[in-house]
Amino acid sequence: MKNKSLTQYLVEQQRQEGVVSAELRLLIETVARACKAISHAVGKGALGGVLGSLDSENVQGEVQKKLDVLSNEILLDANEWGGHLAAMASEEMETIHLIPNRYPKGEYLLLFDPLDGSSNIDVNVSIGTIFSVLRAPADASGREIEERDFLQPGTRQVAAGYAVYGPQTMLVLTVGNGVVGFTLDRETGAWRLTHDDIRIPEQTAEFAINMSNMRHWEMPVRRYIHECLAGKEGPLGKNYNMRWVASMVADVHRILSRGGVFMYPRDERPSGKAGKLRLMYEANPMSFIVEQAGGVAIDGEHRILDIEPTALHQRVGVVLGSREEVERVQRYHREAQQN
Numbered sequence: 001m002k003n004k005s006l007t008q009y010l011v012e013q014q015r016q017e018g019v020v021s022a023e024l025r026l027l028i029e030t031v032a033r034a035c036k037a038i039s040h041a042v043g044k045g046a047l048g049g050v051l052g053s054l055d056s057e058n059v060q061g062e063v064q065k066k067l068d069v070l071s072n073e074i075l076l077d078a079n080e081w082g083g084h085l086a087a088m089a090s091e092e093m094e095t096i097h098l099i100p101n102r103y104p105k106g107e108y109l110l111l112f113d114p115l116d117g118s119s120n121i122d123v124n125v126s127i128g129t130i131f132s133v134l135r136a137p138a139d140a141s142g143r144e145i146e147e148r149d150f151l152q153p154g155t156r157q158v159a160a161g162y163a164v165y166g167p168q169t170m171l172v173l174t175v176g177n178g179v180v181g182f183t184l185d186r187e188t189g190a191w192r193l194t195h196d197d198i199r200i201p202e203q204t205a206e207f208a209i210n211m212s213n214m215r216h217w218e219m220p221v222r223r224y225i226h227e228c229l230a231g232k233e234g235p236l237g238k239n240y241n242m243r244w245v246a247s248m249v250a251d252v253h254r255i256l257s258r259g260g261v262f263m264y265p266r267d268e269r270p271s272g273k274a275g276k277l278r279l280m281y282e283a284n285p286m287s288f289i290v291e292q293a294g295g296v297a298i299d300g301e302h303r304i305l306d307i308e309p310t311a312l313h314q315r316v317g318v319v320l321g322s323r324e325e326v327e328r329v330q331r332y333h334r335e336a337q338q339n
């Protein structure tokens with residue numbers, strides 16, 4: 001049977017489930033089109049002159065890669081004029097991006113990490129784009145959108161997704177009605193539904209963490225990883241495998257495909273306490289997807305989606321994936337507090 005297109009899927013969600021408005025459908029299709037353009041740029045690599053770094057740094061103080069900036073521009077240009085957005089925010093921009101006055105405004109706010117896993121760009125390893133969609137607050141109508149309008153907990157997201165640029169280009173999406181995956185047909189340029197109702201297995205024996213930071217992790221995470229490393233002879237009674245791509249998109253995609261636990265924990269140093277990953281455009285969209293696929297996502301102790309954001313570029317600890325393992329880490333945090 002022919003695989004459904006992204007448009008067909010969204011129209012069905014609009015008609016049958018009522019979870020997607022016409023404006024949200026346009027928004028998601030526009031983001032998907034932009035991801036297709038980013039995928040083309042990524043695919044050209046050195047032939048397109050897109051590899052390497054620029055002299056600039058982003059708001060996080062990280063050196064910007066050419067593809068970071070290009071992907072950011074592709075997403076801004078694609079989403080400015082359609083009339084579906086009130087404003088955008090990006091990892092690559094210090095402050096929010098208002099829709100220019102020459103274009104009509106819509107009711108949604110779009111946040112994105114245009115190219116996640118930048119350190120993998122030049123070495124031809126999977127990278128991705130992450131996005132999150134919120135509604136502009138009702139009291140924002142008739143006035144200019146401000147940064148505080150974006151500071152909503154992840155539970156308010158109406159859609160979230162990522163594109164992974166790997167051996168295949170895929171778009172994984174939730175509109176709050178489960179998780180689905182589309183594969184880009186490179187011959188026709190269409191997104192085709194290939195992964196219906198993605199579910200994360202509850203149990204796993206695979207973890208993903210940057211082991212080089214072990215000395216900085218908070219104690220409950222150290223305890224958990226020590227137990228994983230102890231294998232069959234240890235308290236967990238099974239041998240674990242480890243994977244770390246260093247692109248959150250690729251690591252989370254593997255976990256959605258075959259289970260596992262992904263961790264970028266808070267650390268013990270005062271300077272690093274909050275973690276590395278960004279709440280609004282990395283942790284929140286991924287947590288929404290993971291929960292919709294039956295998994296769990298916490299900052300160590302608390303559900304990530306319940307966090308009340310205080311800043312656009314806020315960082316957060318992340319432990320997400322298969323239910324049993326994530327709940328174990330959470331339990332270790334509780335036990336550490338009781339002692």
Ligand SMILES: O=P(O)(O)OC[C@H]1O[C@](O)(COP(=O)(O)O)[C@@H](O)[C@@H]1O
Nearest residue numbers: 115116117118119210246247248249
């Ligand atoms: O290099 P590290 O410390 O292992 O960090 C890898 C993590 O950083 C990230 O790449 C985020 O950084 P960028 O958004 O700058 O690419 C995550 O995708 C990944 O999980």
